[in-house]
Amino acid sequence: MDVLSEMLSVSSVRGSAGARITAAGEWGVEWTGDRDAVVYAVTAGIAYLIVDGDTPRMLMPGDVVVLAQGSGHTLASAPSAPVHSCDNAAAVDARLRGAALALGDGGARTHILGASYSYDFAAPVPVFAVLPPVLHLSAPQLDASASDIVTILGRELAAPGPATDLLLDRLVDVLLVEVMRAWLSTDTELSASWWGVLRDPLLYSAVSKIHEEPGRPWTTESLAREVSTSKQTLMRRFAVFTGTTPGKYMTDWRMNLAARRLRDTDDSLDTIATDLGYASEFAFSRAFRRERQIPPGRYRSRSRDVGSRSRTRPSSTAEPAPSIAPTSDT
Structure with a gap:
């Protein structure tokens, strides 16, 4: 990946x-x-x-x-x-x-x-x-x-x-x-940011796992096992290189993927929720609103409006x- x-x-x-x-x-x-x-x-x-x-x-x-x-x-x-x-x-x-x-x-x-x-x-x-x-x-x-x-x-x-x-x-x-x-x-x-995952081989391997299966019910423990390290080591490396935690990175990436699909596709909220590992459309909508401060349906409308203006600006x-x-x- x-x-x-x-x-x-x-x-x-x-x-x-x-x-x-x-x-x-x-x-x-x-x-x-x-x-x-x-x-x-x-x-x-x-x-x-x-x-x-x-x-x-x-x-x-x-x-x-x-x-x-x-x-x-x-x-x-x-x-x-x-x-x-x-x-x-x-x-x-x-x-x-x-x-x-x-x-x-x-x-x-x-x-x-x-x-x-x-x-x-x-x-x-x-x-x-x-x-x-x-x-x-x-x-x-x-x-x-x-x-x-x-x-x-x-x-x-x-x-x-x-x-x-x-x-x-x-x-x-x-x-x-x-x-x-x-x-x-x-x-x-x-400085610590998501760029850090490209600089540390262990983090790159861990993040690649998340990107390959964003809908998998990951925990820090299961992710650490996948890359053959301890939970403590994984959390420490995330903190040093990215300034965040494995759990927060997982949530952010799922929201990134959700935002792209809301912007670029007509996939239903239920389909997006299922693909990203959420138990229901309600659970996904609640998580998206918590992270983006806007409901997914409204985000879809606004992002497409912004994209349309960007593409048509002289x-x-x-x-x-x-x-x-x-x-x-x-």
């Missing part, structure tokens, strides 16, 4: 490739914040990323940076460079033509690829909420496969062909997974960085 894949699926994370940015001389461009996450990969030259409340960061060739909460930000040749607002029309035109968004004057020295990640804001799993607001990985921290993905992205953006949008979006999804893998393997001071406002925004949502 691939835990990370399930987490991303439950959150409906979808990558959308944007455009190439080329820059020369003295330059600076500013984007206001929005809800979607943004990723930049520097393929040549240097740039500075400036985010309110954060020290300006120098981005070198091979670096990848993710703005997990879609914070307002500036890209510039230097922290003191003059800054202008993004030319949305030029950005969209460059995206359509497969051309680069040119910044500054003279021969391009800096090359940057940009993309964004949308996700269902009604989804209960906070994939991006528990990432650092600015996740900066240098080239040495990334696996060679991440560099290969960035190279292919650049080539496809420069020479679009049939099914380019589909290919680019899939590549951006793969890049996110590579970034997350690198972050998990290099950051030794992660591209000019859908992305936090207009210069890398796709022309349509995927």
Whole structure:
């Protein structure tokens, strides 16, 4: 059972490739914040990323940076460079033509690829909420496969062909997974969250069991037996790496699955309750309301309404960085 894949699926994370940015001389461009996450990969030259409340960061060739909460930000040749607002029309035109968004004057020295990640804001799993607001990985921290993905992205953006949008979006999804893998393997001071299950082999095994059979009447004792450890050890590892208990994780995951099915299917409450191990529709509804502070039927209506507005919002406002925004949502 691939835990990370399930987490991303439950959150409906979808990558959308944007455009190439080329820059020369003295330059600076500013984007206001929005809800979607943004990723930049520097393929040549240097740039500075400036985010309110954060020290300006120098981005070198091979670096990848993710703005997990879609914070307002500036890209510039230097922290003191003059800054202008993004030319949305030029950005969209460059995206359509497969051309680069040119910044500054003279021969391009800096090359940057940009993309964004949308996700269902009604989804209960906070994939991006528990990432650092600015996740900066240098080239040495990334696996060679991440560099290969960035190279292919650049080539496809420069020479679009049939099914380019589909290919680019899939590549951006793969890049996110590579970034997350690198972050998990290099950051030794992660705060306790559900990311912790990906860092501890024992927890990963335990959580995989829960994900494989969410409707099984698990107890901490039975789960510990399945992974050949003691109840006390399992509880201690959950507390250290996730900040929660096995029982709470089980309940949260069942509610995550229930929320996805309420949002994406027409399955009856009774069917969902049975599949997730609840004795009755009433027991499920009571548990869901206790955890989400809203009855499941009302959650279904509200989440679908939010999802519909998210899918139909215009591209000019859908992305936090207009210069890398796709022309349509995927």
